Amino acid sequence: MWASLLDEPTVVVDGEEFDGEGIRWSLPTGDYSFAELRASTDARWPMDEPAVLTVSKPGGLSRGIHDVTFVLRVRMSYIPEELGALDLDREAEGGDRPMSTDNLPFGLGVSLYSYTEDLGVTMTVEDCIEDVADLGATGLEILGEGHIRDYPNPSTAWIDAWFSGNERLGLTPTLYGSWLDTRRFPGRSMTVAEGAAQLELDLRLAGRLGFSFLRPKIGVISEDLRVDPIWADAVQRNLDLAAELGIVICPEIHWPTVIKSPVVEEYLEFKERTGTEQFGLLIDTGVFDVQRYARRGGSAAFQMGTGSARPPEVPFVPVSDLADVMEHVVYFQAKFYEVDDELVDHYIPWREILDVALDAGYSGWFSSEYEGHRELYRAPDQLRRQHALIRSIAAERA
Amino acid sequence: MWASLLDEPTVVVDGEEFDGEGIRWSLPTGDYSFAELRASTDARWPMDEPAVLTVSKPGGLSRGIHDVTFVLRVRMSYIPEELGALDLDREAEGGDRPMSTDNLPFGLGVSLYSYTEDLGVTMTVEDCIEDVADLGATGLEILGEGHIRDYPNPSTAWIDAWFSGNERLGLTPTLYGSWLDTRRFPGRSMTVAEGAAQLELDLRLAGRLGFSFLRPKIGVISEDLRVDPIWADAVQRNLDLAAELGIVICPEIHWPTVIKSPVVEEYLEFKERTGTEQFGLLIDTGVFDVQRYARRGGSAAFQMGTGSARPPEVPFVPVSDLADVMEHVVYFQAKFYEVDDELVDHYIPWREILDVALDAGYSGWFSSEYEGHRELYRAPDQLRRQHALIRSIAAERA
Numbered sequence: 047m048w049a050s051l052l053d054e055p056t057v058v059v060d061g062e063e064f065d066g067e068g069i070r071w072s073l074p075t076g077d078y079s080f081a082e083l084r085a086s087t088d089a090r091w092p093m094d095e096p097a098v099l100t101v102s103k104p105g106g107l108s109r110g111i112h113d114v115t116f117v118l119r120v121r122m123s124y125i126p127e128e129l130g131a132l133d134l135d136r137e138a139e140g141g142d143r144p145m146s147t148d149n150l151p152f153g154l155g156v157s158l159y160s161y162t163e164d165l166g167v168t169m170t171v172e173d174c175i176e177d178v179a180d181l182g183a184t185g186l187e188i189l190g191e192g193h194i195r196d197y198p199n200p201s202t203a204w205i206d207a208w209f210s211g212n213e214r215l216g217l218t219p220t221l222y223g224s225w226l227d228t229r230r231f232p233g234r235s236m237t238v239a240e241g242a243a244q245l246e247l248d249l250r251l252a253g254r255l256g257f258s259f260l261r262p263k264i265g266v267i268s269e270d271l272r273v274d275p276i277w278a279d280a281v282q283r284n285l286d287l288a289a290e291l292g293i294v295i296c297p298e299i300h301w302p303t304v305i306k307s308p309v310v311e312e313y314l315e316f317k318e319r320t321g322t323e324q325f326g327l328l329i330d331t332g333v334f335d336v337q338r339y340a341r342r343g344g345s346a347a348f349q350m351g352t353g354s355a356r357p358p359e360v361p362f363v364p365v366s367d368l369a370d371v372m373e374h375v376v377y378f379q380a381k382f383y384e385v386d387d388e389l390v391d392h393y394i395p396w397r398e399i400l401d402v403a404l405d406a407g408y409s410g411w412f413s414s415e416y417e418g419h420r421e422l423y424r425a426p427d428q429l430r431r432q433h434a435l436i437r438s439i440a441a442e443r444a
Numbered sequence: 445m446w447a448s449l450l451d452e453p454t455v456v457v458d459g460e461e462f463d464g465e466g467i468r469w470s471l472p473t474g475d476y477s478f479a480e481l482r483a484s485t486d487a488r489w490p491m492d493e494p495a496v497l498t499v500s501k502p503g504g505l506s507r508g509i510h511d512v513t514f515v516l517r518v519r520m521s522y523i524p525e526e527l528g529a530l531d532l533d534r535e536a537e538g539g540d541r542p543m544s545t546d547n548l549p550f551g552l553g554v555s556l557y558s559y560t561e562d563l564g565v566t567m568t569v570e571d572c573i574e575d576v577a578d579l580g581a582t583g584l585e586i587l588g589e590g591h592i593r594d595y596p597n598p599s600t601a602w603i604d605a606w607f608s609g610n611e612r613l614g615l616t617p618t619l620y621g622s623w624l625d626t627r628r629f630p631g632r633s634m635t636v637a638e639g640a641a642q643l644e645l646d647l648r649l650a651g652r653l654g655f656s657f658l659r660p661k662i663g664v665i666s667e668d669l670r671v672d673p674i675w676a677d678a679v680q681r682n683l684d685l686a687a688e689l690g691i692v693i694c695p696e697i698h699w700p701t702v703i704k705s706p707v708v709e710e711y712l713e714f715k716e717r718t719g720t721e722q723f724g725l726l727i728d729t730g731v732f733d734v735q736r737y738a739r740r741g742g743s744a745a746f747q748m749g750t751g752s753a754r755p756p757e758v759p760f761v762p763v764s765d766l767a768d769v770m771e772h773v774v775y776f777q778a779k780f781y782e783v784d785d786e787l788v789d790h791y792i793p794w795r796e797i798l799d800v801a802l803d804a805g806y807s808g809w810f811s812s813e814y815e816g817h818r819e820l821y822r823a824p825d826q827l828r829r830q831h832a833l834i835r836s837i838a839a840e841r842a
Contacts, residue, residue: 047589048628084630093590094564123627123663123672166492167566191445192491229521230446232482265521274521 049073049089053119055080057101060112064101072098109434111387150440151404153411154433155185155220157379158193160416160425168422171195172211179215181430186212187379187413189223190248194255198247208255220411221259221296221328221377222252228265228274236265241280245295249284253291259377259411260288260295261328271303278316281325288324296328296376302360304333305367314374326376332417333363335383335393365398372406383418385431389438397439404443412436447471447487451517453478455499458510462499470496507832509785548838549802551809552831553583553618555777556591558814558823566820569593570609577613579828584610585777585811587621588646592653596645606653618809619657619694619726619775620650626663626672634663639678643693647682651689657775657809658686658693659726669701676714679723686722694726694774700758702731703765712772724774730815731761733781733791763796770804781816783829787836795837802841810834 049071056065071078075089083089091097099116158165161174169177171193178186194200200208212219226244228236236244245262252260262281264273281295288295303309310327317325368375378399385391414432416425447469454463469476473487481487489495497514556563559572567575569591576584592598598606610617624642626634634642643660650658660679662671679693686693701707708725715723766773776797783789812830814823 048625050628050630051625053630087629090595092593092595121627123623123625124661126664126667126669127627195490197488197490225521227446227449227521229519229525230448231485232448232451232519263522266524269524271524 047091047120049075049078049083049091050086051121052083052091053121054117055099055119056115056117057099058113058115058117059101059103059107062103064103068101070100070102072100109438110389111431111434150437151444152409152440153185153218153220154183154436155187155218155411155413156181156183156429157187157189157221157223157413157415159187159189159223160414160429162425163420164422164425172207175211175215175217177426177429179217181426181433183414183429183433184216184218185220185411185413186217187221187223187411187415188219190251191225192223194251198251200251205254212256219256219258220413221261221379222248222255222257223261223263224248224252226262226264226274226277226280228267228276236274236276238276238279238283241274241276242283245280245284246287249287249291249293249295252293258293259328260293261298261377262295264297271307271309273297273309273312278312281316282320285320285322285324289322294324294326294376296326298328298330298379299333300330300379301333301335301338301363304360304363305329305371306363310371314371317374327371327374328377328379329368329371329375330379330381330415331394331399332381334365334368334395334399336362336395337393338362365395365402368399368402369406372403372408375403375408377410378403378408378412379415380412380432380436381415381417382428382432383416385428385435389431389435391432391435396436397442400436400439400443445489445518447473447476447481447489448484449519450481450489451519452515453497453517454513454515455497456511456513456515457499457501457505460501462501466499468498468500470498507836508787509829509832548835549842550807550838551583551616551618552581552834553585553616553809553811554579554581554827555585555587555619555621555811555813557585557587557621558812558827560823561818562820562823570605573609573613573615575824575827577615579824579831581812581827581831582614582616583618583809583811584615585619585621585809585813586617588649589623590621592649596649598649603652610654617653617655618811619659619777620646620653620655621659621661622646622650624660624662624672624675624678626665626674634672634674636674636677636681639672639674640681643678643682644685647685647689647691647693650691656691657726658691659696659775660693662695669705669707671695671707671710676710679714680718683718683720683722687720692722692724692774694724696726696728696777697731698728698777699731699733699736699761702758702761703727703769704761708769712769715772725769725772726775726777727766727769727773728777728779728813729792729797730779732763732766732793732797734760734793735791736760763793763800766797766800767804770801770806773801773806773808775808776801776806776810777813778810778830778834779813779815780826780830781814783826783833787829787833789830789833794834795840798834798837798841 054065055069056063057069066080069080071080071083073089073091074095078086078089156178158171158174161169165171165174175186188194191197195204226241228241230236249260264277266272267274297313299305299310313327381394382391383393414429416428418424418428452463453467454461455467464478467478469478469481471487471489472493476484476487554576556569556572559567563569563572573584586592589595593602624639626639628634647658662675664670665672695711697703697708711725780789781791812827814826816822816826
């Protein structure tokens with residue numbers, strides 16, 4: 047539209063009103079005061095382009111969640127003036143952009159899995175990566191099959207864009223999620239050689255893209271979640287390659303697998319037996335969900351099942367369990383479901399987790415994985431809230 | 445995913461089940477029977493790529509709306525088999541693709557305005573244009589400001605893509621919608637020279653893109669919707685240019701402006717006075733809405749107003765009014781809100797409209813403008829229904 051058709055814009059931030067000359071407009075055709083906008087004959091607000099409104103507020107916004115309302119009146123010549131103009135009225139609620147100058151004693155990243163609802167609908171993979179940088183994170187986690195175009199053979203152009211994008215945005219590739227799909231071949235199990243080949247394929251691709259961690263999601267063979275025994279030999283055959291590529295292989299400890307479990311014992315025995323530095327534990331913080339048994343239906347993973355079956359009874363996991371395995375933990379997938387308007391997470395006890403991890407000397411990544419309500423536009427907001435919350439805890443501890 | 449992880453796909457069409465070898469799979473890596481899919485070691489179903497399932501059904505589908513359910517089981521190795529696999533279950537309901545071999549005595553087109561809810565969210569302008577062709581239409585109507593990137597100065601690359609895309613898809617540009625935004629300049633009205641300049645700008649762009657009709661949406665000056673008097677001189681100054689470009693200028697008769705109204709009289713007087721062939725009437729079929737006064741809140745255009753004001757009382761418009769002006773009608777905007785599962789439109793009396801228009805010898809465009817419930821994914825389905833309905837009426841008449 048011709049931008050001179052805009053009338054009476056008002057921005058309300060936490061109840062404080064700004065309007066008229068208090069708002070500066072940045073449009074693709076230039077920057078304008080409101081008077082300049084009204085007097086303009088060539089300023090345009092094109093379809094599909096954001097207008098950036100800058101409001102002068104001494105001191106800026108405090109860190110946290112703010113209520114922002116934007117009211118705009120558009121003169122529509124073809125509707126009688128007596129009937130009014132088109133009033134656009136949008137309310138938003140969201141965290142501010144964390145300052146990237148924060149000096150955190152650990153890394154903050156985001157898994158692109160968080161954007162599952164938006165991906166392919168409102169956002170491309172590239173949009174998601176831009177959002178990770180925009181929210182102030184520096185670590186980027188992906189799913190190989192889910193986010194690499196033409197997996198397992200991305201084009202050179204895709205790989206070039208991956209590196210130049212990350213450099214421009216200041217992002218470090220952290221973890222590459224892969225699958226050891228042991229039920230891939232109908233009617234028979236996967237052999238060790240096939241498992242090793244799948245792992246090698248993903249390791250090489252992860253190495254080519256600059257990742258430091260690889261999480262193989264290993265198939266299970268029983269209701270109590272014992273993993274397919276081929277995993278150990280499949281991983282062992284790839285330890286030299288992982289060392290060469292500088293990648294640590296870390297299976298995920300994800301509810302209903304918990305910290306004190308036969309699976310974790312099996313992983314730690316493997317690590318001790320091989321004496322490798324290329325293997326460690328990934329903790330999904332969903333295991334510490336304090337409301338798990340207050341909620342219906344179990345975890346999201348099991349909600350995807352047929353529904354008639356129920357997950358096995360699994361004990362509540364105190365954060366103190368984490369202390370016992372911290373020396374083997376190489377990565378945190380900072381799974382969460384909801385951070386409210388007061389920056390409180392009623393599910394995951396972040397302060398306790400950070401205390402145990404950081405007191406044990408952990409300085410690696412916390413990589414956010416949003417897995418709450420599946421609604422468009424929700425993940426970007428929730429990720430900002432979670433990072434603001436984690437940063438505020440880090441500041442309290444400092 | 446590896447396509448061998450797919451299990452037990454079933455397609456149900458109007459209650460008839462197809463499964464196993466009855467379904468052929470087309471994936472980016474190749475075409476497969478279900479047995480071939482299960483035996484494959486390299487077949488992949490990549491993220492964001494459709495799998496096309498072809499079901500062999502003698503005689504094919506009848507024209508109309510069909511219930512289609514698709515059930516798919518995916519073996520997820522990391523979830524215990526006892527708890528089941530991921531069941532994907534999708535129901536769809538939609539019209540089949542009309543045969544493009546239909547020999548209609550008029551043109552069927554679509555206005556991209558129909559996709560307003562999807563545009564910029566689930567679809568790009570290019571996606572919408574692809575959908576217009578896919579649903580079997582041959583006419584393409586756009587809004588200049590809304591659909592041309594960098595309006596009013598699209599790049600040569602954009603224009604080249606416009607022409608090559610339309611040629612590939614078999615689409616003819618029909619009508620270009622523009623605005624004569626008479627309230628564009630705050631505090632003063634638009635001059636005739638300014639109005640003529642705006643119209644010239646849009647005419648030249650419409651001509652460059654190959655359109656045959658231009659609809660200027662003219663600003664109004666009173667509650668009873670009299671149009672700004674500058675329109676007549678602004679149009680008259682452009683009649684030679686319109687002739688040169690082969691474009692007919694046709695203001696829209698859109699409720700609450702009705703056929704028997706001072707505005708239409710003004711238009712017809714202009715046409716008679718100038719004797720021009722470059723001017724005519726565009727009828728928006730929303731004027732014939734038989735349920736207008738049964739619905740709350742009036743038309744969508746007025747729902748956008750402030751809400752406190754009410755549109756003026758406007759009489760019900762019988763389709764017989766159309767017969768009186770058919771000699772001046774150059775274009776139909778086939779506005780509609782909903783076509784139900786039985787292909788019945790309870791709002792717009794299509795049979796009557798087509799009878800009056802075609803009996804009067806009209807052989808121009810009916811260009812669909814969906815303006816019903818604003819829900820994602822709804823417009824493409826409704827447009828298919830409406831075209832199936834209009835084609836079935838044309839077949840009855842033939």
